[in-house]
Amino acid sequence: MSPDQPAEQMSVAELAAYIDHSVLKPEFTVQDIAREVSNGVHFGCRTVCINPTAIETAAPLCEGTETGLCVVVDFPFGLSSTSSRLAQTRDVLAPGVTEVDIVANYGWLRSGRVDRVEQDLRAVAEVCHEAGVELKVILETDALTVDEVRAGAEAAIAAGADFIKTSTGFYTGTTQHEQTGASESMIATMLSVAAGRCKVKGSGSIRDRGHFLRLIDAGIDRMGIGYRSTPVVLGVEQDETPAGAGY
Template sequence: MPWPTVEYVAKMIDHSLLRPDLTTDDVRAGCALAARYDVASVCVRPADVPLAVRALDGTDVAVGTVVAFPHGSSTAHVKAGETAAAVGYGAREIDMVLNIGRLRAGDDRYVADDIRAVAEQTAARGVLLKVILETAYLTDAEKARGCRIAEEAGADYVKTSSGFAPGGATLDDLRLMRTSVSARVGVKAAGGVRTLDILLEMAAVGVTRFGATATAAILDDLARRRGDVAG
């Protein structure tokens, strides 16, 4: 089976710039890397959206950000406000954390209304909405239910993790998530996507987006394996 192209894999990656210690220079450097590899998007902290929009102007790399990150415990009103502000600054993708405790408590209506409040802000503006389940804290039944609720509430993607919980994406979770939503909804893996082999294994079970900080290492490895570069 032939290797996928570097360009194809790059457009599956959201380059993550979410560490709390990143400086503005770090964010600019991360945006430059994202532009150099022409990835799908950068995912930056909310305060960094205007900076990233300026840095990526004229490129084909979208700017995304996070809402209620990483715990998901803001009210729906606050989440909607965060989303409206981020979109106003130029964000084209939103990764929101659902209310984990309410999902575990079985309060499906609350969880749905929480997501819908954000979806109402994104759908009208053509902005992608990815809903983070934080799978490390959930049972399989809760993961499947969370996926179904997210789809019904207007999510474009369901996503495993914030990267700040005890565990990240696993193949078993990704298979479960893929079968818990329709073909309309994508699946994003985040947390532990550090090598090309891991990414390709996850892509094989239906994942189409990846949150990664090891973007350069992954894509350079693919180029080497394809024989696109020497070494």
């Protein structure tokens, strides 16, 4: 989306509305999850992005706040069968869940099986939309050529995805690009392909405030920010007043 004002002039509350506060570390304890979800709520982030088993911890902490629950499905590989992905999706559609992030099968994209990707994603999108939940499709762009990213984005849009997204943040293979994750060039590519037909989420390698602000000015709709980086990109201290209280 095109912002109404330069990102540098936005309040903390306006900036926080761009953030899915990532709480996805598999080694997190229940106490770690509760702490970081509370921080996401404290800063007024649009959502906290969590694994399915964290719903029972996160939901009560987000209830009655402006921060929703974004739950990842078939993460981080995206290699389950469609029937399994549908079961996983239905399983996370709990009260308070506003968005689902799912990984496209990027092995299929690299194999040219774009039709299979579209068919698989359409089934998931239908389940989400029946529940009034938005679907973000992760393309794992570091593993793909630009042409494959474009093909994957078109498949996701045709399938009914509400967002196309760059990365899981967990990919450790050889990148196909000079820059990783939500680089400005990759976001420009995805915005160009989306062309207003769906929204664009960047994730991966957004760790400094300058990068964060430039992506907003470029027209990005949402960003997945690691739990340590949220206060950095917002330009606040960890213990400052919550974003909804005067920022």
